[in-house]
Amino acid sequence: MKYIYFFLPRRVYLFAAFSIVCSQALGQSGTLYKSKDADKNSNRDSILLSRVKANKRDSVGYIPNNELFLNRSPNGAVSAVDMKEVTKLPYITVDQMLIGRVTGVDVRTPSAEPGKRNSVVIRGTSSLLMGNKDIFYIQPTYVVDGVPLIMDHAFAYDIQRFDYNRNGTETNLLGFLDVNDIESIEVLKDFAASAKYGPNAANGVINITTKGPRPGRMRVAVNAYAGLSIKPTVDVINGRYESDFRLPFYRMYADDNQWRSFPKYLADSSQTRYFGPANWDDLFFRNGFSDGIQASVTGGTPLSNFRFSIGQASQQGVYDKTGFNRYNVNFGINLQPLKGLIFTTHVSAATTNRKRNEFLRDRAGDEDYLFNYEAPLSPNKEYLSQYYTDLQNTVNKNRNSSARIIANLKYILDDHWQWNTRFAIDYNQNFRDYFVPTTLGEGNSFVSNFDGLNRGMILDNSLRYTNSFKNRHNLEVTLGQYNQWDKWRYDYGKAYKGSSDYVKIYAPGDDGAHTGRFSNFRLTFNTKDFTESRLASFYANIGYNYNKKYFLSFYVRRDGTSYLNESNRWLISPTVSGAWKISNENFLIESNWLSNLNLRASYGKVGRLMMDEYYKGGAIYNVDAGWNGTPNMATYNGFPILNAGFGTGYVVPGTSWQYVDQVNGGIDIGLFHDRVRASLDVYSKVDRNLVVRIPTMEEEGYTGIIKNGMSIKNYGYEFSIDADVIKNKDVQWTTGLSVYTNKNKLIALPDGLTELRTGGHRYVVGEPTDTYWLLVNDGIYNADNEIPVNPKNGKRLSYQGVELKKGDPKWRDLNGDYNINDDDRIFSGRVSPAATGGFSNNVRYKNWELNALFAYAFGRKIINEALANRFDFVNREAANDPKGIKEISWWSKVEGDYSKIPMYNPWSPINAFQPNQTLFLENGNYVKLRSLTVAYTLHSKWMQQRNVENVRIYATGNNLLTISPYKGGDPEAVSYFGYDEGYYNWAAPRSFSVGFNFQF
Secondary structure, three states, X not given: OHHHHHXXXXXXXXXXXXXXXHHHHHOOOOOOOOOOOOOOOOOHHHHHHHHHHHHHHOOOOOOOHXXXXXXOOOOOOEXXXXXXXHOOXXXXXXXXXXXXXXXXXXXXXXXXXXXXXXXXXXXXXXXXXXXXXXXXXXXXXXXXXOEEOOOOOHHHHXXXXXXXXXXXXXXXXXXXXXXXXXXXXXXXXXXXXXXXHHHHHOOOEEEEEEOOOOOEEEEEEEEEEEEEEOOOOOOEOOHHHHHHHHHHHHHHHOOHHHHHOOOHHHHOOOOHHHHOOOOOHHHHEOOEEEEEEEEEEEEEEOOEXXXXXXXXXXXXXXXXXXXXXXXXXXXXXXXXXXXXXXXXXXEEEEEEXXXXXXXXXXXXXXXXXXXXXXXXXXXXXHHHHHHHHHHOOOEEEEEEEEEEEEEXXXXXXXXXEEEEEEEEEEEEEEEEEEEEOOOOOOOOOEEEEEEEEEEEEEEEEEEEEEEEEOOXXXXXXXXXXXXXXXXXXXXXXXXXXXXXXXXXXXXXXXXXXXXXXXXXXXXXXXXXXXXXXXXXXXXXXXXXXXXXXXXXXXXXXXXXXXXOOHXXXXXXXXXXXXXXXXXXXXXXXXXXXXXEEEEXXXXXXXXXXXXXXXXXXXXXXXXXXXXXXXXXXXXXXXXXXXXXXXXXXXXXXXXXXXXXXXXXXXXXXXXXXXXXXXXXXXXXXXXXXXXXXXXXXXXHOOOEEEEEXXXXXXXXXXXXXXXXXXXXXXXXXXXXXXXXXXXXXXXXXXXXXXXXXXXXXXXXXXXXXXXXXXXXXXXXXXXXHHOOEOOOOOOEOEEOOEEOOOOOEEEOOOOOOOEEOHXXXXXXXXXXXXXXXXXXXXXXXXXXXXXXXXXXXXXXXXXXXXXXXXXXXXXXXXXXXXXXXXXXXXOEOOOOXXXXXXXXXXXXXXXXXXXXXHHHEEEOOEEEEEEEEEEXXXXXXXXXXXXXXXXXXXXXXXXXXXXXXXXXXXXXXXXXXXXXXHHHOOOOOOEEEEEEEEEO
């Protein structure tokens, strides 16, 4: 991959030169090929039929990348992204392309840091979310050209003390895809559409088809853009503001000892370091530039054709000098050496680099070391500049290298029989080199290296039989075998107390290879780990339709996994689906107003792959050795160590498959020659027999018992409608609206349990799993005599045994036992929206085009943790953990409604300003103008004479407007768990870009 990084060009003129050379060298040969794709306004079945016809037409000498449409059930629930609009936006990851454009999807973006990992959830969460590790278990499978991508694994969290970032680059692996290389993006939501991917489909599938080779005249395309992100404005503060904020609390509640502990950095107003001008934002924020360019060439004869593309994209963050850049190359070729024998190969490679943030909290997590930050960084840039000078001596390199190879062999025996073999390798390696000098580490330097590998391989063999009887009965039968090999590995080393700040990286071994050994450092720790997954499957599919009116499909798989013992290794998964194309009935086929009416229904059962190897039962042995606060130790006195995983839990022998049952019903309607198109899906998805850890008494040794028996249900509906309001030669106006709803609840726990309390969470059978568990606020006790007294013992109302006093919160005692505790918490609010979707408008006038996309979320609540932390200054000032760290952006006014916050006693032992109370629960609804695009397409006879197909010029604005009742920051930029963490949740900035698409 380093060679790709070195030789790929960066400048536009080099791409232009490449395009001209290719057009001159390749423009002489080949047969003209014209696509006959269905009109974009056709209904889903006519689009599918046109593609199938195109595939049959091109089956000799040409396999398009979207060949997978042949095997897709017409009965499935599928949402597609309008790629024509997406290519005009400066997106660098696929997940951002889904927001507001498809139904059934909840995209969570805690931070707008370029290239950082985000989360996508299809039709609700399928697990209990208690930490960042759990986010990995609910992600959909991304399938690129029929190959499931292997993503990062959560097992690296096993050696981490803090749950902030996963060890390694923490880069969004979907960033290796260039949007201009993508033909289509589809969300496959029910098992009628996704069952062929087996256990990979348990969380839904995002199917990505890239542009493939096509025969015909050689064609060259160039796509380029440049953009600017506008730096945000913040209400900066200095020591005077913070001192004035705290003094009323001191005057009302503080005793002599508490006055004496008033922070020194706020006590002397004459020092300009903290009481001078607050202008740190000049060093922290910037206007960020972005650019991208991609060029491709495609063509060839019907017996041999190809596509080659190269691309580059970069994006500067507006916060903390973050950034992301990517270089990628793709090559695909179709060959027909013999009649009926077609060989297709696709090779793609990319390298990405990410400039990360400089959060002190993240550094503490990486170093596993708590700094003494009683005196925070100065808000004055004259003093702060030295800190940024010291940061230049750090090393924080994050590089991902990925490669994907797909080889497909297709042999057409005759008109009915076809054999297909597909072999693919998906490979991703990620490196992080990290160094902190003594000037930033309180006299101690720190160095670490992470070398991670994700590798997936598949082998798929299938035999397909198709036939039509009397031109009415259409039959398709497929038998196949599938194997999948996945492996994740990492080598991680860290060291402290280097002899010199000039020693910043690990030393190579005697053989010149990276061994992970550190020279000139006194304290060293090394960890190696890997996990492997093997999946073997046999499948069969029978599809039948009568006269294109009645469709029926039966799909069954037998899957075996290496993560379970022999007695529970195999699972049979059936899927049944059907459709009735009512509009093709004789009594409606001549209808002038009803152009499409299709009813769909499906039921499917799909197994869920385990994510760890220890489910075969019994004791677990890992680095789970240590003490409270430092649970994981890789070495003891310099020697590697393995210990029984008491903190992980004891796995009950006989663990069996987890699986998903899903029922889906849908209707598609087209009116007035498809001028109006609507689709409605109603679904119920139940994740059954899930594995969960049940807490147990510490005297038993293990913290919990891991066993099957939990079930979670998600259900809701999806609706979309779009219409061509105006459609004539010069003017077209198309508008569309989409709505997605989801409800969630826990329906079973192991051993008949009715509730589970773990990690500060409570889950009750029959209640949602994505809700907050909060104390109820009724105000403040302004005097001791206002506090209720228990008539039985004469004691005042208490919180967890501590009697309440003047200045404490008036929390509601729901069970009337005169002791506020977890039994008095209620379930309130939703982490995920009750309804989300988009509203789009596209207007064309001759060669001009205007497109506006709005995205919204309703029925969602947010905990304003940032506001709670601002008022909880006493506990955070004395905290012996990263929560007490003050980032440079701490010197800004936290957004929120201060008027509604009572002046509780911040020294109270009951933690009055804890965020998990209704006081900090706020309405998180929002409507956003996601994008606004103006485009102009050039057409002329001069261009036609020179085979220039089109030149499109466009200008786009993103994140231009947000309407929300939320008083905090950006309601979209919150943690995966619904908490607004303030300066750790970066809002997406307003950005503007201009670009062009050029094809000839």
